[in-house]
Amino acid sequence: MNWTRKHLTDIESLSAEEITLVLDTARAFKAVGERAIKKVPALRGKTVVNLFIEPSTRTRTSFELSEQRLSADIINFNTEASSLKKGESLKDTARNLEALNVDFIVIRHSASGAPAFLSRVLQASVINAGDGAHEHPTQALLDTFTIREQKGRIAGLKVTILGDILYSRVARSDVWALTKLGAHVTLCGPPTLVPREFEQMGAKVTHNVEEAIREADIINLLRIQHERQRKTMFPSLGEYTSFFGLTKQRLAKTKPDAIIMHPGPINRGVEIDSSIADSGRSVILQQVTNGLAVRMAVLFLVNGGKGPSELAS
Amino acid sequence: MGESIVVLNQGAIQRALTRVAHEIAERNESGSSVVLVGIQRGGVPLAACLAETLSGIWKQPVPAGSLDVSMHRDDLDRRAAPHVQPTHMPFDITGKTVVLVDDVLFSGRTIRAAMDALNDFGRPRQIELAVLIDRGHRELPIKADFVGKNVPTALAESVLVKFSDTGVPLSVTLRKEPTP
Numbered sequence A: 001m002n003w004t005r006k007h008l009t010d011i012e013s014l015s016a017e018e019i020t021l022v023l024d025t026a027r028a029f030k031a032v033g034e035r036a037i038k039k040v041p042a043l044r045g046k047t048v049v050n051l052f053i054e055p056s057t058r059t060r061t062s063f064e065l066s067e068q069r070l071s072a073d074i075i076n077f078n079t080e081a082s083s084l085k086k087g088e089s090l091k092d093t094a095r096n097l098e099a100l101n102v103d104f105i106v107i108r109h110s111a112s113g114a115p116a117f118l119s120r121v122l123q124a125s126v127i128n129a130g131d132g133a134h135e136h137p138t139q140a141l142l143d144t145f146t147i148r149e150q151k152g153r154i155a156g157l158k159v160t161i162l163g164d165i166l167y168s169r170v171a172r173s174d175v176w177a178l179t180k181l182g183a184h185v186t187l188c189g190p191p192t193l194v195p196r197e198f199e200q201m202g203a204k205v206t207h208n209v210e211e212a213i214r215e216a217d218i219i220n221l222l223r224i225q226h227e228r229q230r231k232t233m234f235p236s237l238g239e240y241t242s243f244f245g246l247t248k249q250r251l252a253k254t255k256p257d258a259i260i261m262h263p264g265p266i267n268r269g270v271e272i273d274s275s276i277a278d279s280g281r282s283v284i285l286q287q288v289t290n291g292l293a294v295r296m297a298v299l300f301l302v303n304g305g306k307g308p309s310e311l312a313s
Numbered sequence B: 001m002g003e004s005i006v007v008l009n010q011g012a013i014q015r016a017l018t019r020v021a022h023e024i025a026e027r028n029e030s031g032s033s034v035v036l037v038g039i040q041r042g043g044v045p046l047a048a049c050l051a052e053t054l055s056g057i058w059k060q061p062v063p064a065g066s067l068d069v070s071m072h073r074d075d076l077d078r079r080a081a082p083h084v085q086p087t088h089m090p091f092d093i094t095g096k097t098v099v100l101v102d103d104v105l106f107s108g109r110t111i112r113a114a115m116d117a118l119n120d121f122g123r124p125r126q127i128e129l130a131v132l133i134d135r136g137h138r139e140l141p142i143k144a145d146f147v148g149k150n151v152p153t154a155l156a157e158s159v160l161v162k163f164s165d166t167g168v169p170l171s172v173t174l175r176k177e178p179t180p
Helices: A016-032 A058-069 A090-098 A114-121 A137-151 A169-180 A196-201 A209-214 A237-244 A248-252 A284-304 A308-312 B010-027 B043-058 B109-119
Strands: A047-052 A073-078 A104-109 A125-131 A158-162 A184-188 A204-206 A218-221 A259-261 B004-008 B034-039 B064-067 B097-105 B126-134 B146-150 B158-163 B169-175
Touching: A016 A137, A016 A169, A016 A284, A047 A058, A047 A090, A058 A073, A058 A104, A058 A125, A058 A137, A058 A284, A073 A090, A090 A104, A090 A114, A104 A114, A104 A284, A114 A125, A125 A137, A125 A284, A137 A169, A137 A218, A137 A259, A137 A284, A158 A169, A158 A209, A169 A184, A169 A196, A184 A209, A196 A204, A209 A248, A259 A284, B004 B010, B004 B126, B004 B146, B010 B043, B010 B126, B010 B146, B010 B169, B034 B043, B034 B109, B043 B064, B043 B097, B043 B126, B043 B169, B064 B109, B097 B109, B097 B158, B109 B126, B126 B158, B126 B169
Parallel strands: A047 A073, A047 A104, A104 A125, A158 A184, A158 A218, A184 A204, A218 A259, B034 B064, B034 B097, B097 B126, B126 B146
Antiparallel strands: B004 B169, B158 B169
C-alpha cells in the first residue's frame, strides 16, 4: 500500500494500514536521529510554515527540529507576532503565506476543524498540530509508535487513558489510533471530565481508577489543565490527586510490566507522583524522542501524497 | 501479464556472484579495508552472499551493511513516498573501500542517492559498485566496476530478481512490460 494523502488532519479517517505505514516509516527516521549526521535531504528546497495560533512549546519545537532534519526551509508564525491579532481572518493569513509559495503548513489552532478548513482552500499540504478539542494526530502516532516499540505490538493490549479527557484532543486521537490497531482502550477520570459519550468511539469508560489500571499494559496520563476553567469540574487539585493521581500505592497494584506515558508537560504531584515520572516504568522522554521520528515520517509521506481522492471530493 | 524470459537461473546467479567476488578480491588485494554495503532491498541479500564468498577468499570476516536511499532520492515529490527500509551500518566507513552492491543497475539515480547517503556516515577512501544485472539506459555518468551479467533491455521492459524468504537469489527474469 502506498500513502496517497496530501494532508494529515485527523486520525479518524486513517485506515489501520495507513497508521502502520507511518509507524514503519518513523522507525527508519528514528535511526537517522541516532547517527552522527542527523539530517537528510528529503525536503530540500521545500518551505514549511509553522502556524501556531495557540501557544505551544514542545509540539512546535518538535515539528521545527523534524523539518530541519529533513532540510526544509522554515517560517515560524506565532500568535504574538501574527496579524490575526490585528483582525485578519485565518483564511487571509493562510492565503498570504501561500503567496510566498510554501509547500507545507503545520497548524495549531484553538478551533476544531481549522486544519481541515485550510486543506480545502489551500494548495499546500496541511498537517494538524492540534485543533481545539478535536484531534492531535501526531501525538497519537508518537504514542502508538512508543507503545509498539515497548511492547512489540498494539493489537490486544489494554491501554488506560487517565485524566482530563473531556476537552482532550490527545485522548480523541489516541482512542482512534489505538482502537483501529486493535487495542482495548479504557478512559478514566472524574465523571465531569470523562463523560459516557466516549463509549461511542469504541472505548470503555470507568470512573474507578483501581479498576482502570489493574489490568492495564499501558497507563497514559493526561495533564490536568488547571489553567483552563476546571474549578467547576472537581473541588481541588489535592482532591484530584487523592482520587485519580498515579501514586506509589496505586502503581503497586498495576501489572509489573505496565508502562507509564504522558504527553507532557507533567504536573508532578498532581496526576503523577514525582518518583514514578523518573522511574524505569516511565517512557515519557522516549515519547519526546519518538515525536521527532514520527513527525519526520509524516512530512516525508505527505510530500509524496498527491491526494487524488481528497482532491476529487 | 507480459511475456517473461528467465535471464539467469539459480546456478547461473551463483556462478556470476562467485566470479564478481573474485574480481573484487583481485581489485582489492588486502581485504582488511573493504566493506560491502547492500542497497535496499535487492542489494542487501546479494551483499551478504558476496561477503560470505569474500570471507573465504580473504580468510577473514568481511563486514556487510545495508543502506536505504529513500531519503536521498531526487524524485520524492513526483511519486508516492517510498517504503523506507532499515539502514544498518555496523562499521565506520571512513578510510575504507566501500563496495556498493545492488541487484539491477538502470538509470543510475539510485547509485547517486546511495553515494549521497554514504556521505552521512563518513568519508570512504574509495567507492566501488557491484551489480548483478546491468540493463543499460543510464541517465547519469555512473558505471559499475563489477557486473554479474549485462542484459540489453528496452525501456518498456522490466527486470526482476527473485529471492527466497531467506535471501537466496533464485532467478532473474525479463518481462516485456514495465512493472506497474
